[in-house]
Amino acid sequence: xxxxxxxxxxxxxxxxxxxxxxKKAIDKGLVEVHLHxxxxxxxxKHKTVDDRPFGxxxxxxxxxxxxxxxxxxxxxxxKGRGKVIMLSPRGERFNQEKTKELTGxxxxxxxxxxxxxxxxxxxxxxxxxxxxxxxxVLNGGEVPAMVIIEAVSRLLPGFMxxxxxxxxxxxxxxxxxxxxxxxxxxxTRPANYKGWKVPEVLLSGDHKRIETWRRRNxxxxxxxxx
Ligand code: ADE
Numbered sequence: 479x480x481x482x483x484x485x486x487x488x489x490x491x492x493x494x495x496x497x498x499x500x501k502k503a504i505d506k507g508l509v510e511v512h513l514h515x516x517x518x519x520x521x522x523k524h525k526t527v528d529d530r531p532f533g534x535x536x537x538x539x540x541x542x543x544x545x546x547x548x549x550x551x552x553x554x555x556x557k558g559r560g561k562v563i564m565l566s567p568r569g570e571r572f573n574q575e576k577t578k579e580l581t582g583x584x585x586x587x588x589x590x591x592x593x594x595x596x597x598x599x600x601x602x603x604x605x606x607x608x609x610x611x612x613x614x615v616l617n618g619g620e621v622p623a624m625v626i627i628e629a630v631s632r633l634l635p636g637f638m639x640x641x642x643x644x645x646x647x648x649x650x651x652x653x654x655x656x657x658x659x660x661x662x663x664x665x666t667r668p669a670n671y672k673g674w675k676v677p678e679v680l681l682s683g684d685h686k687r688i689e690t691w692r693r694r695n696x697x698x699x700x701x702x703x704x
Contacts, residue, residue: 479510479585481509481510483512516548519543531594539597540592565610570607580626592619662697
């Protein structure tokens with residue numbers, strides 16, 4: 479899977495890409511993350527990427543031209559199935575279903591904006607979809623892009639050292655109402671910490687009882703998830 483990030487803050491990604499399982503996946507060639515600095519697609523000497531909104535109002539708006547140039551430059555070198563995703567709190571809510579769907583692509587362009595917003599024509603003409611990671615406003619799409627990279631990458635075959643742990647994981651199972659079923663509670667040593675004890679059944683070695691206990695203690699998301 480090849481992720482292309484369009485951003486004016488490429489350095490924000492460095493620690494994220496250089497640690498842990500994601501770094502291993504990159505080293506193995508399972509995941510590629512290409513950072514594209516939006517300012518490299520500007521034509522003026524100040525490398526301007528934003529301007530004041532037509533009609534007035536506060537803040538600055540991300541201009542269409544550098545975004546268009548960046549997207550076309552990436553697409554011209556790509557092959558296979560891909561998608562252009564704009565990150566915005568106005569988008570469709572990101573969830574595990576969406577994550578699974580995105581694993582079906584060879585490449586993704588994640589457009590991380592800053593400032594007050596994007597020129598609306600970017601959404602209308604240049605992107606396939608707009609995705610939000612939740613109902614709150616961040617300073618930009620960089621953290622949402624990282625969220626998507628991590629959620630999608632860990633579902634790719636070969637990413638996890640113990641792929642079985644994905645099978646029973648939260649959001650992989652749904653109840654009869656279509657609500658995601660979350661994990662059962664987990665404990666590890668010590669069995670008694672400051673008098674806070676692990677449920678006795680989990681220490682019993684009786685796999686049938688443990689299974690029943692776990693099924694009874696699955697947690698669920700409360701209320702609607704969309
Ligand atoms: N940019 C700013 N806030 C965002 C959010 N919640 N989701 C996606 N992109 C964003």
